[in-house]
Amino acid sequence: xxxxxxxxxxxxxxxxxxxxxxxxxxxxxxxxxxxxxxxxxxxxxxxxxxxxxxxxxxxxxxxxxxxxxxxxxxxxxxxxxxxxxxxxxxxxxxxxxxxxxxxxxxxxxxxxxxxxxxxxxxxxxxxxxxxxxxxxxxxxxxxxxxxxxxxxxxxxxxxxxxxxxxxxxxxxxxxxxxxxxxxxxxxxxxxxxxxxxxxxxxxxxxxxxxxxxxxxxxxxxxxxxxxxxxxxxxxxxxxxxxxxxxxxxxxxxxxxxxxxxxxxxxxxxxxxxxxxxxxxxxxxxxxxxxxxxxxxxxxxxxxxxxxxxxxxxxxxxxxxxxxxxxxxxxxxxxxxxxxxxxxxxxxxxxxxxxxxxxxxxxxxxxxxxxxxxxxxxxxxxxxxxxxxxxxxxxxxxxxxxxxxxxxxxxxxxxxxxxxxxxxxxxxxxxxxxxxxxxxxxxxxxxxxxxxxxxxxxxxxxxxxxxxxxxxxxxxxxxxxxxxx
Numbered sequence: 001x002x003x004x005x006x007x008x009x010x011x012x013x014x015x016x017x018x019x020x021x022x023x024x025x026x027x028x029x030x031x032x033x034x035x036x037x038x039x040x041x042x043x044x045x046x047x048x049x050x051x052x053x054x055x056x057x058x059x060x061x062x063x064x065x066x067x068x069x070x071x072x073x074x075x076x077x078x079x080x081x082x083x084x085x086x087x088x089x090x091x092x093x094x095x096x097x098x099x100x101x102x103x104x105x106x107x108x109x110x111x112x113x114x115x116x117x118x119x120x121x122x123x124x125x126x127x128x129x130x131x132x133x134x135x136x137x138x139x140x141x142x143x144x145x146x147x148x149x150x151x152x153x154x155x156x157x158x159x160x161x162x163x164x165x166x167x168x169x170x171x172x173x174x175x176x177x178x179x180x181x182x183x184x185x186x187x188x189x190x191x192x193x194x195x196x197x198x199x200x201x202x203x204x205x206x207x208x209x210x211x212x213x214x215x216x217x218x219x220x221x222x223x224x225x226x227x228x229x230x231x232x233x234x235x236x237x238x239x240x241x242x243x244x245x246x247x248x249x250x251x252x253x254x255x256x257x258x259x260x261x262x263x264x265x266x267x268x269x270x271x272x273x274x275x276x277x278x279x280x281x282x283x284x285x286x287x288x289x290x291x292x293x294x295x296x297x298x299x300x301x302x303x304x305x306x307x308x309x310x311x312x313x314x315x316x317x318x319x320x321x322x323x324x325x326x327x328x329x330x331x332x333x334x335x336x337x338x339x340x341x342x343x344x345x346x347x348x349x350x351x352x353x354x355x356x357x358x359x360x361x362x363x364x365x366x367x368x369x370x371x372x373x374x375x376x377x378x379x380x381x382x383x384x385x386x387x388x389x390x391x392x393x394x395x396x397x398x399x400x401x402x403x404x405x406x407x408x409x410x411x412x413x414x415x416x417x418x419x420x421x422x423x424x425x426x427x428x429x430x431x432x433x434x435x436x437x438x439x440x441x442x443x444x445x446x447x448x449x450x451x452x453x454x455x456x457x458x459x460x461x462x463x464x465x466x467x468x469x470x471x472x473x474x475x476x477x478x479x480x481x482x483x484x
Contacts, residue, residue, distance in 0.1 A: 022094050172261060290320045
């Protein structure tokens with residue numbers, strides 16, 4: 001399912017990106033010879049072109065018939081694009097006449113510039129054509145986010161509503177954090193959003209973090225007659241503690257480390273059972289709140305999970321609350337598990353849910369998409385730290401973003417995020433990417449001097465070699481992670 005989701009997502013991103021180029025090319029009467037989803041080295045799954053008043057199709061084809069060549073077509077058909085699907089799912093391309101790109105070099109161009117070629121257009125028109133892919137990708141991301149918020153609304157878990165506090169990365173534990181702390185402010189700015197707090201800790205090099213720290217932890221009790229909504233019994237009083245960070249966390253974080261800087265401590269409230277569950281067989285019920293093992297208090301799932309691994313294949317006394325009453329039962333641990341699913345923390349802690357109409361969702365989607373773009377751009381600092389390249393990931397990493405089971409919300413959310421990434425990566429001024437063409441075009445507009453076609457061809461070759469190296473490193477890291 002992950003592979004299918006990744007291929008579908010990338011296909012949508014490639015089509016929208018290349019359509020951006022196509023749209024502006026046709027707007028300025030520039031001929032687009034081929035439009036391909038995926039690469040078609042020596043072979044195409046599908047080819048389609050309209051001429052002589054009807055569509056013509058070829059399936060699983062290696063060569064294009066001579067009568068499909070634009071030179072052999074009627075004048076009114078020569079502008080028609082050949083549409084195709086290749087067999088190598090690593091991207092796609094829009095073959096714009098008169099442009100040196102990954103599909104052709106200087107020797108592939110006509111001897112004299114033609115009026116329908118890219119190189120014959122004004123600089124500002126060429127800038128629009130080459131920027132079209134990035135623009136449409138980002139607009140697509142904003143539109144997807146808008147539709148997500150309009151359809152599903154927006155759930156937010158306020159930072160301090162996680163009353164059990166958070167578990168912290170070892171880097172923060174070394175700085176003086178304690179598991180169970182709740183971040184209250186960073187450099188004097190009060191924090192309420194979990195994601196924003198993560199980003200601020202990692203990217204803003206903060207100096208002082210103020211946390212609420214509980215002095216003692218009482219039993220966490222969940223009770224409700226319907227076993228759907230739970231009330232949490234507040235813990236004992238907290239004190240405010242200021243923690244001075246000694247270094248920029250980003251420079252110390254291993255780029256291969258995928259752990260969050262902190263994550264919510266989740267109560268172990270039973271949502272359901274696995275087939276043949278030992279816990280169900282022992283008498284545990286849906287809605288029970290597990291709080292101890294062998295009499296030792298453990299308020300969060302993470303603590304209980306670690307303790308279960310230490311009691312593999314043992315019989316333990318599992319303490320729990322049911323309808324506000326404490327009880328315990330002997331349960332056999334099967335390979336570190338008891339066969340119980342965890343209730344979603346958002347069903348336990350108090351979340352805020354906002355509903356939006358489509359037009360109300362537009363500014364929310366734009367704001368969210370822009371925030372995703374700026375955060376991603378700032379996070380690329382990690383590539384310039386020691387061993388930063390080890391944090392790169394390829395198709396395996398991208399596929400890992402998708403859930404094991406199909407979920408439309410996750411699919412569209414991840415696709416929108418990948419559209420943001422694709423838009424940003426393509427404006428990086430590397431020859432071979434749109435950003436390289438944009439840079440050379442801007443240089444021409446400023447200096448009034450157009451780079452030679454030979455220079456563009458050499459730059460394109462160097463850029464493609466760099467991109468190939470980047471692709472090898474990123475996917476090589478994925479392979480190394482599998483073996484490790």
